[in-house]
Amino acid sequence: MSRVFADVSTGNYTGPLRPQVHFSPPAEWMNDPNGLLVDANGTYHLYYQYNPIGLTPANQHWGHATSKDLYHWENQAIAISPPTSDVQIFSGSAVIDVNNTSGFFPNQTNGIVAIYTLNTPTKEVQEIAYSTDGGFTFTPFSGNPVIDVNSGAFRDPKVIWHASTNLWVMAVAYANDFTIGFYTSPNLKSWTHASNFTDPAIPGPNTSAQTCSGALLPGHANMYLLQISTNGAPGGSLTHYIPGTFDGTTFVALAPAAPIDFAQDNYAGQFFFDTPRGDGDPVFIAWAANGAYAASTPTAQEGWRSAMSLPRAVHLAPTRGGFALVSRPARALAPVLGPLLARNANLGHGELLVDFARGSPSGAVVLHAEIGAAAPGMSFDFAFASAASGERVGGSLNFDRAGAGGVVHLDRSQTHGFVNPGMGFNETFAAEVVPQAGGGASLEVVMDRSMLEVFVNGGSKSATMLFFPTEPLTTLAVNASGVPEGVVVSVEVFALESVWANTTAAV
Template sequence: MNDPNGMFIDAHGTYHLYYQYNPTGIVAGNQHWGHATSKDLYHWVNQQIAIFPPDAHSNIYSGSAVVDVDNTSGFFPHQNNGVVAVYTINTPTSQTQALSYSIDGGYTFRPYSGNPVLSDNSSQFRDPKVIWHAPTQQWVMAVAYAQALTLGFFTSPNLKDWEHVSNFSHHGLPGDQYECPNLVEIRMEGQKEPMYLLTISINPGAPLGGSITQYFPGFFNGTVFTPVDGAARISDFGKDNYAGQFFYGIPGDRDQISIAWTSNWQYSQLVPTGPSEGWRSSMSLPRVNYLKNLSRVGYDLVSVPYSLSPVINTTSSLVQKTIVGNGSVRLDYSSGASGALYFQINITDIPTANISGTANFTFLSSRSGESVRAGYFLAPDSAFFIDRGNTRGFDNPFFTDKFSTSCPYNSSASSYTWRVEGVIDRSILEVFIDGGESSATVTFFPEQELDTLVINAGDLNPGVTVSAAVHGLDSAWARVEDVDGTVLGNVTGHKAQERDTH
């Protein structure tokens, strides 16, 4: 699997996630739209393949989905929950935008007989993102002229007939091509009126190599997107967060929810996958997002995990709440069946001058000695790092092993606090710094499972306190495992019964 596609929430509170899917192999190709649904964004039901290629020479590439509540398309004369998917059909010579529509709430789709609905006679024109723009009462599509480093904006009254209205070109980091645009109305902290957020994924040509997503806070009047400034902003300082998409159907004055693909095109088709497992790649944690104006930084996209309450184990023996100080804490979590943890480290009463010290955490394998480590350097110009270089299950010249970001202090404060929280699973680490003001996603591939956490701090100023909390996470798939612990994908029973029981 790769890019998330067509994400929306329906009137019953069910989240629908479609995704780029090859049902016959573990590399990209033969692209379909896979489909999964969830009530809580952690427990997912694998649904049947939603959209198939029209012929043996075509692939269904990335796109989006909307709920046509007013039947502007004419596909749904007797309902208000019709779903329209807008996506790219890729052939060896062309990329065009097409529609399929669903009369059963997004579970099965019929291709529109008038496809394609948009073409520019190019092989590099893809990944439509469609939203409803209420002030102008029209549909808006952002679509990438990939190798021209341009997004085109189009409008339509009915999702079928599209008119070009503006372009957005050569902003931020150009990379080698633009992909997977997203446009969403989003809350700005301390501001009554929401703003807009435009994201553009670039691949190849990211600063660390391969693929990455950048974002632009700004304003949208229905035809033209205007960024607040010319700055380039990256959504993740790791290397494994790409093509993120926001769920359609969340009001603009609420925090928006996103999910991204956790890999990088430089090595995504080479990373290990067990021969008995038969799958490769996965999605990120669901993230809650809003905009904030930071001291010394300016506009920032804040991202934190969506509430982990459906999977966090508050009664687990792994729970630790302790003070580290200038010392260390060691935790054996090998008894956790899922191999996943939520952790939080807080540093308080950091002085405003002569700052010193470190606070680090390391996830170890007691069997092989392999590790993934990260840490924070307390200094006037503080920084945070991640190092995945001490895992031996995958070696590739583009599998960059070290990442870092700056953590500027609020210069008006009398003392400082700092916090990192994160989730580690068997092969993915996601961290969120200072309430999500910056975040990173990294994959790793040890030969033996990581099972030990060590948190340590040293050289801290007098009075500085370090506290930590760790919780085991339950497997989101435990209830659908078979007797061998295997979870089958895209194998479902009767859809109506499944919707009733889940």
């Protein structure tokens, strides 16, 4: 008998660690995003792995939230519950069956089909469920499972429509084999195995990592993107992307696998089905956490665990070595952008100090910095701090090589609400950067109470990093050094407005 939870709770979003511009569940445990889609009315649907009765991963359901702008989310009732107490609804995806290929929707063009892994005591199988009410309630298909290969490690289906072949395509992980399988279907109910793909660089030599999810996304110029997340490798949870071509049955990589982020807390992301909609780049949301320590973080004291990344608009850009995934906050943060707190049009060798305790009631801010020309010996530093505890989190851009090549650094070692290196909670991160066209550099930093997201040079490098202070961080210090004469360094700091001030949840 299905365990249905009628009240998902309104949630308390006021805790000092609770992000204010990122999505987090009303209460209890959340992990991977599932079934991301945008419907014909422009409503974004975010489903997610959810344990409605505990603060650790177990009892997995599909939670649900909706938004008109990708930032202001309305919590909805649980969308899919396990049919019995000994099985779980694991990760998956969802599609809009506009042409009723499934036969579930004879009188509508907005029927939604969810495709997910059912985790049973003996194996993992792929099942589907359909919704005739816009994605709020689902009915399991009577012919489930739709794929069963008699494996205990076969999960996380991502489905897209392949227009050239007029078939649905599924990417699904053979987890213990480090392999992505591709299946095709005319109707979402009967599936045919088409091919397999394995990248020798994932999970890498001498690791116990398991391929955990795969995704295909139509890219630019007929490019596709294969995304592979691994769990258990050094560093905990990691996500890589591989650009390539796909003819409807076979994926061919055009560049080596590369990490999506250079920090540690971006995992199992998905793109919204039916984006782009002709008005911009595809949009991506990830679980802003790491499996190595997510179930131990101190947000449990506030009654919740885990949040999602910012929604990111992404595209593939050509580079000297192949392609790079470029990501930046969707809609340039416009739905949450608050008042300007500080501006310095030419910082030079000076320092900018911002106390945002009053100017940003949410405790969230965004820093924008533009460096007119990168030169060896230049450094740009930023630090968010607490006057009460002395804690700080921050980073730097250092240009230390001929040709103005440099490194971006992030450091969370000076926050003390969660310190556990034994769990793989690394304290510092770094990545190489090259100047933008024209020789300059840019930095965008979103600080949201216990999360930092960083975008370097328009998003050519990005990072998601959790941190857990014992007191709220309320000041920002920015400074530059080694700036050559005539080089302009400009800085702006904006408040970000809370999206949770008037939040309610469905009952």
